[in-house]
Amino acid sequence: MIVTVIGLIRFGFSLLFGVVISVLLSGIKSTRKNKFIISFICIYFLFVQFVSWWILGLDLTSKLYPLIIHLPMIVILSLYFKCPWHISAISVLTGYLCCQVPRWIGFLAGAAFDSKIADHVFYIITVFLAYYLLKRYVVKSVRQLMIKSPKSCLLLGGVPLFYYIFDYVTAIYTNVLYSGAEWAVQFMPSTISVFYFVFVILYYIETQKQADFQRERDMLDTQLRQAKTELESLRQIQQYGVAYRHDMRHHLALLQGLASKGLIDEIKEYLKTAQSDMDAITPMRFCENETVNLIISSFAAKAKQWEITLTVDVKLPNLLTFTDTELCSLLSNALENAIHACQNIADISKRYIKLRMYSKNSKLCIDIRNSYQTEPVFHQGLPVSNEQGHGYGTKSMAHIVEKHGGIYQFSIKDGLFIFQATA
Incomplete structure (x- = not known):
């Protein structure tokens, strides 16, 4: 009992x-x-x-x-x-x-x-x-x-x-x-052995995937930090321009002194140097959004350096739903990739980038088209690169657009590489 x-x-x-x-x-x-x-x-x-x-x-x-x-x-x-x-x-x-x-x-x-x-x-x-x-x-x-x-x-x-x-x-x-029964006695030890090795193999694969994901995430974070740093640098240049314009009275006083002495050649040389300095630090104005102006101005200078024709059509308000860092990362990666694709084209007349941006129904619309020397390869809708350290820019761009609930597309048409996004 x-x-x-x-x-x-x-x-x-x-x-x-x-x-x-x-x-x-x-x-x-x-x-x-x-x-x-x-x-x-x-x-x-x-x-x-x-x-x-x-x-x-x-x-x-x-x-x-x-x-x-x-x-x-x-x-x-x-x-x-x-x-x-x-x-x-x-x-x-x-x-x-x-x-x-x-x-x-x-x-x-x-x-x-x-x-x-x-x-x-x-x-x-x-x-x-x-x-x-x-x-x-x-x-x-x-x-x-x-x-x-x-x-x-x-x-x-x-x-x-x-x-x-x-x-x-x-x-x-x-x-x-x-x-x-011998089969019954041996069944569980055998099953455990098989599952042990299968688990080790699959767990290793899963760990590698997680490591690759973390590596990509770290790279994207690094790009955002670099974008923030670049934006601060551009703003600093803008401040230099403001200071330079503030000091214009000193330049005018110096020019007046040279003119009173009849030193025309010195005046010409001084004006040439001053004009060059002003061009280097004064951002071009493309729209009401200052961040976009700074970024495009920076890449316009880079495009000119590589003898690339950059056509810009931007109509944007001062305020956008994107943060300045996100705008910088999105535009910088897109324009940098476009310049990288154009700079190796032998025929200078075929090096060109067309940038169009506008706001519609409070959404940012982007259309960037550029010529290229080597046709890009796509994987899961994103262009991929075999070069070390490349390929993360497009992932960063896609991440930013998706973060704002938008859509994007990378494509090739009529010999042009096209990036389009709405968010």
């Missing part, structure tokens, strides 16, 4: 342990309401388990466990707590797998003391210890792997799934495992 009572208590603790571990792995928030619901679920399952044991017996209840406990638990996690179905299923399967260690320790204790009571008691004690260790050291790591991607989640659930099937087929629905 005592053995039966302790066995039922063990059966109850096993249920509670599996439910709680499943809840932890599924990532349900520990709110007061959720704790109440989970407590109610545990009481309900204990009641169902007890009624099934009372009517059908312990052996048949164990065989019906997938239908009366495990499947309903998956449904509750998925429908009520809104967990993805694969995470719900794998959480329940993993909770079942976690019961194996207490079961094994209870078995060892029962064999050592030659007592079924010892088996049950040590099982119950180990359940508490396992819960503490799993919650403190294991659950968080497993949870992170499960939510990383559906692929890693399903891979992680492979061993619990195969163990679940194996345990029910060989130990609960049949007695194959305890009969000493």
